[in-house]
Amino acid sequence: MKSYDVAVIGSGPGGYVAAIRCAQLGMKTAIIEKYATKGGTCLNVGCIPSKALLDSSHHYEDAVKHFEEHGIDIPGEIKVNLANMMKRKDSVVEQTTKGIDFLMDKNKIDSFQGVGSFKSKNEVLITSEEGKEESIEAKNIIIATGSKPRTLPGIEIDKERIITSTEALSLKEIPKHLILIGGGVIGLELGQVYNRLGAEVTVLEYMDRIIPTMDKAMSKEMRKVLKKQGMELKLSHEVQSVERKGDEVLVKAKDKKGNEVEIKGDYCLVSVGRVPFTKGLNPENAGVEINNRGQVKVNDKLQTTTPTIYAIGDVIQGAMLAHKAEEEGTFVAEVIAGQKPHIDYNLIPNVVYTWPEVASVGKTEEQLKEEGANYKVGEFPMKALGRSRASGDIAGLVKILADKQTDEVLGVHMIGARTADLIAEAVTAMEFRASAEDIARMSHAHPTYAEAVKEAALAATEDRALHI
Structure with a gap:
């Protein structure tokens, strides 16, 4: 042996x-x-x-x-x-x-x-x-x-029409109507893939917002973006059953008022975590x-x-x-x-690779409120950047949360172009216990998406953002 x-x-x-x-x-x-x-x-x-x-x-x-x-x-x-x-x-x-x-x-x-x-x-x-x-x-x-x-009780994954993310990565055809159960990271990423390719996409999410574990401002902005891109988002919907009849899938759900909703599609992607x-x-x-x-x-x-x-x-x-x-x-x-x-x-970053990308590290504003923390907020919209206008990627914002007394950065949340890469700056800063002013005083190359991080830090430092 x-x-x-x-x-x-x-x-x-x-x-x-x-x-x-x-x-x-x-x-x-x-x-x-x-x-x-x-x-x-x-x-x-x-x-x-x-x-x-x-x-x-x-x-x-x-x-x-x-x-x-x-x-x-x-x-x-x-x-x-x-x-x-x-x-x-x-x-x-x-x-x-x-x-x-x-x-x-x-x-x-x-x-x-x-x-x-x-x-x-x-x-x-x-x-x-x-x-x-x-x-x-x-x-x-x-x-x-x-x-x-993970699947939901009573839903049988047949790996043909009622599928998980594994099967969704190898479809032989573009769905006509893809029904997504779950508005989290995996579902939104794959939903956006097929939406871009021409599928009608409907998202059913049990919670009252998509990407519910992230800062509420990110969920709100992402919802606006996806609706503009043509995805239908049904929030606060509890799925009751999923049935396949030939090449058709019927999903029954209840909205927050208890009304029954029926949706028909040719594929149903069950994306409710792992x-x-x-x-x-x-x-x-x-x-x-x-x-x-x-x-x-x-x-x-x-x-x-x-x-x-x-x-x-x-x-x-x-x-x-x-x-x-x-x-x-x-x-x-x-x-x-x-x-x-x-x-x-606390410093493990989280990313959603949709476009625009969503990235975060540290505490959300909701968590800070729950903890009774004394904090301040600095925000800066991507549309105010020259780099964003040059590339046409104007959706999104950067949000920095900092301690009101010490100015230490407690959380950074961003949605926009290349934020999956930009979040590393926030992780580095927070690893070294940086203040919002520390980030604000660092030189950021112009024109870049990263300037939004500097501007958000300036906004958190006595509301000093320069370009809004």
Whole structure:
């Protein structure tokens, strides 16, 4: 039996990063992945393919709606070649997942393909798809098995017409009418892809606003943008049933007044979040406890109820974000190595990759109100930037929340072009406990979208914004 210092079960962003960091720290490391390709949900059926489709559909929308105003005339009809779009997406995924194989080889990490399950606290059984079994032992084991799409009671996912995000990334046709259950990140991103390509899109959201976990100002602005783009948003709607009749899907829901609403479409995407995945893991054999939400229980060092076994990413509590899992993977590797790493979960950014993009870090205004915090607000609209007018991306704003006494930045929320990249400035500032005035006094290149961050900081500093 092969022996290792560390064995990682799962090769998603958390798992493969944990394996690399363990190897960098001199530990003999193994990684176990049940699928033929590494990278987990994110690289195979999540972050990477969805961004590829978002970018491709964005190019198409620009060609149809905006090229002419930029002085670009295209003779003939502009058409979507969905098969080629999917082929490009698959190519991006393939390149990215092969990159993980390269990194495993480079760092001398042994890879095993099959379902990893506990035989004991130090022994992992690996069962291949063909049923072949092999066992390895490890001093430390990291659970990084990720998550799977959640569904609602009574809704049967047939993976043909009633689908999850996985199937939505590989459709063979553009829906005529896509019904989206859930107005969160995944649903809005995929809804925007198919809306751009010509589908009618209806969003049913149980809460009274879309992207409900983000600052209310972001939800409000995003709602305006999506309505302008042609998406129908039905908020405060509780889905009662989803039925398929041939190529038609009938969704019944109740609005906030209790009235029944019926919507017919040809596809229904159920996008109501994700749940931890531990099927086949047999954690009880290693003394690892699972809580009532299906999450692996961990302490502040991400140790499970068995101290030599750790868990990271979507399978534990907290936001289900690839970069959160990566931070935890690095954290656990360094804990095992005897170091004293730290993660500030308040400073893990959150992003929605629609266009405009939405990004945030730190506290929302609603959270600060609940806490009774004494805070101030600085806002700046993207339309007031020369860079935004030059590119035509004038929707959105930057909002900075700061402590009224100390001026320390408590939260930054932004919607606009390239805010997924801009949020890193806010994370950096908050990591170093910057004040709004600190950001306001930093030079920002002109003309850039980043100037909106400076202006919002100026607005939070004695209402000193220069360009509004």
